[in-house]
Amino acid sequence: MSVLDVIRERRSVRAYKSDPIPEESILRVLEAARLAPSGKNLQPWKFVVVQDVELKKRLAKASNQQDFIADAPLIIVACGFPDECYRAMGRYMESWPVDVTIALEHLILQAQEEGLGTCWIGSFEEEEVKSLLDVPEHVKVLALTPLGYPGEVPEFRGRKPLEKIISYDSF
Amino acid sequence: MSVLDVIRERRSVRAYKSDPIPEESILRVLEAARLAPSGKNLQPWKFVVVQDVELKKRLAKASNQQDFIADAPLIIVACGFPDECYRAMGRYMESWPVDVTIALEHLILQAQEEGLGTCWIGSFEEEEVKSLLDVPEHVKVLALTPLGYPGEVPEFRGRKPLEKIISYDSF
Numbered sequence: 001m002s003v004l005d006v007i008r009e010r011r012s013v014r015a016y017k018s019d020p021i022p023e024e025s026i027l028r029v030l031e032a033a034r035l036a037p038s039g040k041n042l043q044p045w046k047f048v049v050v051q052d053v054e055l056k057k058r059l060a061k062a063s064n065q066q067d068f069i070a071d072a073p074l075i076i077v078a079c080g081f082p083d084e085c086y087r088a089m090g091r092y093m094e095s096w097p098v099d100v101t102i103a104l105e106h107l108i109l110q111a112q113e114e115g116l117g118t119c120w121i122g123s124f125e126e127e128e129v130k131s132l133l134d135v136p137e138h139v140k141v142l143a144l145t146p147l148g149y150p151g152e153v154p155e156f157r158g159r160k161p162l163e164k165i166i167s168y169d170s171f
Numbered sequence: 172m173s174v175l176d177v178i179r180e181r182r183s184v185r186a187y188k189s190d191p192i193p194e195e196s197i198l199r200v201l202e203a204a205r206l207a208p209s210g211k212n213l214q215p216w217k218f219v220v221v222q223d224v225e226l227k228k229r230l231a232k233a234s235n236q237q238d239f240i241a242d243a244p245l246i247i248v249a250c251g252f253p254d255e256c257y258r259a260m261g262r263y264m265e266s267w268p269v270d271v272t273i274a275l276e277h278l279i280l281q282a283q284e285e286g287l288g289t290c291w292i293g294s295f296e297e298e299e300v301k302s303l304l305d306v307p308e309h310v311k312v313l314a315l316t317p318l319g320y321p322g323e324v325p326e327f328r329g330r331k332p333l334e335k336i337i338s339y340d341s342f
Contacts, residue, residue, distance in 0.1 A: 001173070001174075002172070002284055003172075003174055003177050003203065003277075003280045003281050003283075003284045004199055004202065004203050004281050004284070006174050007203050007206050007207075007277055007281070008206060010208070012208060027333075028175055030333060030337060031175065031333070032174065032175050032178050033336075034330050034331070034333055034336060035178050035179060035330055036178075037181070037183060037291055039291075039293050041328050041329075041330075043330060043331050043336070045336060046336050046337070046338065046342065047336060047337050047338075048337075048338050048339070048340070048341070048342055049337060049338070049339050049340075050339075050340055051339065051340060052340045055340055079342065086293060088293075088294065089293040089294075089313075089314070090293065090295055090296075090297035090300075090311075090312055090313070090314070091295070091296055091297055091298075092297055093268070095293055097264070097268045097269060097272070098268060098272045098291075098293070098313070098314070101268070101269045101272040101273060101276075102272060102276045105272075105273045105276050105277070106174075106178055106276070109174045109280070110174050110175050110178070112174075113173055113174045113175070120208055120210075120269075122210050122257060122259075122260040122261065122266055122269070123259065123260075124261055124262070125261075125262055126261035126262055126263055127262075129261075133340075133341055133342050134341050134342050135342040136342065139342070140261075141261055142260075142261070142269070143260070143261070143269065157212050158212075159205050159206055159212075159214060160205070160214050162198075162201060162202070162205055165204075165205060165214070165216060165217050165218060166201060166217070166218050166219075166220060167217065167218075167219050167220070168219070168220050168221075168222065169219070169220075169221055169222060169223045169226055169304075170219070170304055170305050171217065171219055171250065171304050171305050171306040171307065171310070
C-alpha cells in the first residue's frame with residue numbers, strides 16, 4: 001500500500017478485539033516512531049507501552065471514561081521532554097509537541113499498514129496519567145492511543161475541500 | 172513501498188533541483204495533508220504554497236538564512252488556528268500544534284513516496300513569515316518545508332535505540 005492509501009484507510013477506531021498483536025508487528029510500529037525526525041534530532045520522546053489489564057482500565061478512566069481503550073491489547077502513552085528539545089520553533093515555542101506528534105503519527109500509520117487500529121486520545125487528565133505510570137514531573141504526556149485489531153469499521157468523517165485549506169503565495 | 176520503508180528513506184533534504192513538480196504529485200501530497208485526523212475533526216489548518224521566486228528568497232532569509240529552501244520549486248508554509256481547535260488536550264494544551272503537525276508529516280511522507288524531498292524548518296521568525304504572507308494576527312505559523320526533487324542524498328543521522336525510548340507499564 002502507498003502512504004496515501006494508508007492515510008485514506010486510517011480511521012479513529014473506538015472498538016477493539018482482544019486478539020494479541022504479533023511481536024513483529026509491534027516492533028515495526030515502534031520502529032516507525034523511533035525513526036521520526038525531530039528538532040536538531042534531539043528525539044525528546046519516550047513511549048510507555050501499557051499491557052497490564054488493571055492499568056489499562058485506569059488509563060481509560062483518566063481519559064474521560066473512554067472505556068473502549070482498555071479493550072485493546074496495548075495502550076501507547078506518548079511522552080515528551082521539554083528539557084531536551086529545540087526551544088525556539090518559530091521563535092515562540094518548544095519543539096517537543098511537534099516532535100512527539102510526528103513520532104506518534106508514524107506509529108499510527110504503520111499500525112494501519114499492519115491492519116491494526118488506533119485512536120488519537122487527547123481528552124485525558126495529564127496529572128492522573130502521569131501518576132498512574134510514574135512519569136517524572138519534568139516530562140509531559142502528549143497523547144495516548146489504543147493499539148489492537150479493530151472491532152468496528154468506522155465511517156469516513158469527511159474533511160474540508162482542498163480549496164478551503166490551500167492558498168498560493170499569500171494566506 | 173510500505174509506510175515503514177518510506178519512513179526509513181525520508182531524509183531532511185537541504186539541497187534542491189529546480190525541476191518542476193508534476194501537478195498530480197502536488198495534488199497527492201496536499202491530499203495526504205487534507206486527510207489528516209485532528210482534535211474533534213476541526214481541521215484547524217491552512218497551507219500556503221509559495222511559488223513566487225522573490226517570496227521564496229524572503230522566506231529563506233526569515234528562516235535563519237537557510238537559503239537552500241528558496242531553491243526548491245515550492246515552499247509549503249503550515250498554519251494553525253488556535254481559535255478553531257480542541258482546547259483541552261491533556262487538560263493543558265490547545266490541539267492545533269498537534270493537528271497541524273500530523274497534517275504536515277502526512278504531506279512529507281507522501282512527498283517521499285513521490286520521490287520529492289522536504290525538510291522540517293522550525294528555525295524561522297514567525298512575525299516576519301506572517302508579514303510576508305499576510306497571515307492574520309490570530310493565525311499561527313507552525314513550520315515550513317521546501318518541496319522539490321533532492322539535489323543531495325543525505326546520510327542517515329542515527330536515532331536512539333529502541334530500549335532507550337520504550338518502557339512497559341511504567342515510565
